Amino acid sequence: MGTGHAHKLYRHxxxxxxxxxxxxxxxxxxxxxxxxxxxxxEAMWAFAVYAGLLALVAHTARVxxxxxxKRLLIEVPFVAFAVLLPFVAEGERIDVxxxxxxxxxxWGAWNVLAKGTLGVAASVLLASTTxxxxxxxxxQRLRLPPLLVQIASFMVRYGDVITDELRRMRxxxxxxxxxxxxxxxxxxxxxxxxALFIRSYERGERVHLAMVSRGYxxxxxxxxEVTASRAQWSYASLLPGAALAVCLLGWIR
Amino acid sequence: xxxxxxxSGLAFAYPDGHQALFGVDFxxxxxxxxxxxxxxxxxxxxxVLHLNGILTGGxxxxxxxxxxxxxxxxxxxxxxxxIVFQDPDDQLFMPTVREDVAFGPAAAGLKGPELEERVDRxxxxxxxxxxxxxxxxxxxxGQRRRxxxxxxxxxxxxxxxxxxxSSNLDxxxxxxxxxxxxxxxxxxxxxxxxxxxxxxxxxxxLVLSDGVIAADGATAELLADDTLMxxxxxxxxxxxxxxxxxxxxxxx
Numbered sequence: 001m002g003t004g005h006a007h008k009l010y011r012h013x014x015x016x017x018x019x020x021x022x023x024x025x026x027x028x029x030x031x032x033x034x035x036x037x038x039x040x041x042e043a044m045w046a047f048a049v050y051a052g053l054l055a056l057v058a059h060t061a062r063v064x065x066x067x068x069x070k071r072l073l074i075e076v077p078f079v080a081f082a083v084l085l086p087f088v089a090e091g092e093r094i095d096v097x098x099x100x101x102x103x104x105x106x107w108g109a110w111n112v113l114a115k116g117t118l119g120v121a122a123s124v125l126l127a128s129t130t131x132x133x134x135x136x137x138x139x140q141r142l143r144l145p146p147l148l149v150q151i152a153s154f155m156v157r158y159g160d161v162i163t164d165e166l167r168r169m170r171x172x173x174x175x176x177x178x179x180x181x182x183x184x185x186x187x188x189x190x191x192x193x194x195a196l197f198i199r200s201y202e203r204g205e206r207v208h209l210a211m212v213s214r215g216y217x218x219x220x221x222x223x224x225e226v227t228a229s230r231a232q233w234s235y236a237s238l239l240p241g242a243a244l245a246v247c248l249l250g251w252i253r
Numbered sequence: 254x255x256x257x258x259x260x261s262g263l264a265f266a267y268p269d270g271h272q273a274l275f276g277v278d279f280x281x282x283x284x285x286x287x288x289x290x291x292x293x294x295x296x297x298x299x300x301v302l303h304l305n306g307i308l309t310g311g312x313x314x315x316x317x318x319x320x321x322x323x324x325x326x327x328x329x330x331x332x333x334x335x336i337v338f339q340d341p342d343d344q345l346f347m348p349t350v351r352e353d354v355a356f357g358p359a360a361a362g363l364k365g366p367e368l369e370e371r372v373d374r375x376x377x378x379x380x381x382x383x384x385x386x387x388x389x390x391x392x393x394x395g396q397r398r399r400x401x402x403x404x405x406x407x408x409x410x411x412x413x414x415x416x417x418x419s420s421n422l423d424x425x426x427x428x429x430x431x432x433x434x435x436x437x438x439x440x441x442x443x444x445x446x447x448x449x450x451x452x453x454x455x456x457x458x459l460v461l462s463d464g465v466i467a468a469d470g471a472t473a474e475l476l477a478d479d480t481l482m483x484x485x486x487x488x489x490x491x492x493x494x495x496x497x498x499x500x501x502x503x504x505x
Contacts, residue, residue: 132348133348133349136348153347153348154346156348157346157347157348157388157389157390158346160390161342161390203342203343206338206340206343207343207346209302209307209338209343210336210338210343210344210346211346211356212307212331213305213307213331213334213335213336213338214331214356214357214360214404214405214408215328215331215332215357215360215361215408216356216360217328217360221355221356221359221360222359223352223355223356223359223368224352
């Protein structure tokens, strides 16, 4: 599997993490995030341990730190909100470097930042060790509503087709001397978007016709049944298990 | 022997009142390769969509190897009639070639090694076995068309219906596809504008014009009949003389 299945988020490899069945990884990732979110924000050491755990997983998966950190940048727009908190929150205030900041706000910002970063890091790790197609199989196995899985898998299949169509429309526009400059040209762009929508809608109808012609009757046939052994489940549960222990310690202290 | 396909008195009007078919009759014997020729708007696509029961509700009957097309046997009819649509991007909707070819047989309930074997065999017949785990959008157009044929072959159809099989193919892919089609031992109905391709592959042709079968006979004779051709807006490419090339050999 995987030849030519190049996706920006996925990093091809043969580590024990890559080899785990996708649904065990999704379940483990989700459990880890839930545990992290339910940790008290005052237990700062716990978050450091979580980060350590993730680093350990990344090491086992042979995902380099640079690769991971670059993809963490997606979080930046959300961080902006966290940075605002200490300035706007109510309550007791302290002075830091001549700025009057809210203590509550500082804790809030820390909370958002730490938990958010850990959550994003876990997702990036999942995406870089699991192929898109496998993720879909995993979601299917975890009994996500089949309609959602089908929509997602069509998105994967037709994303490139539609991007290509968009590119051809842009080339056709520019070949006739059009260049989008400023608000006056938004009308043309909006019409292109509308045309693309109609084309995609019509393609959807043709695809449906092709599916019905091959015996589709409302549900996707199961072609690859992904299964996991007890050993694989317990291996995958190491991460959320360790995190849970840390979380409980955080509440006791 | 029961014919592979029998169409009799088929007429159909779309809900908006536009009548596309006005009583179509023909029959295809098992193993025949037949071209369905006709100008744009002749009703070719409408006819094709009747063959596996996507369009119904007009008058007349379609019978596939003795089984009438109707609600009762729809799953079996769709297994027996394999349609290869014009745009392979419409036909190949799964993330990998293997899953796409497996779709039809899996929908029919096949599983495990049996399913795997069916996929391998279908891909082998179109020479695409080594592309099994590729996503379809990374293949060339000709390769995608061949995989589209495999998706239908995997269902072991009684009859293969191809909608404009040679469109958008470069000459090499076009010849490769012709070789594949010649090597198959199923009944083939090929809907096309590409008259040389029809002559190369199909000993017999039907001309569909204004919703009726206007002619039915040996491809070489039909293409050589200038009056008939002109009457139905069928034109040969510049410089092509059907009398100067050998016609498609019949099935031995």
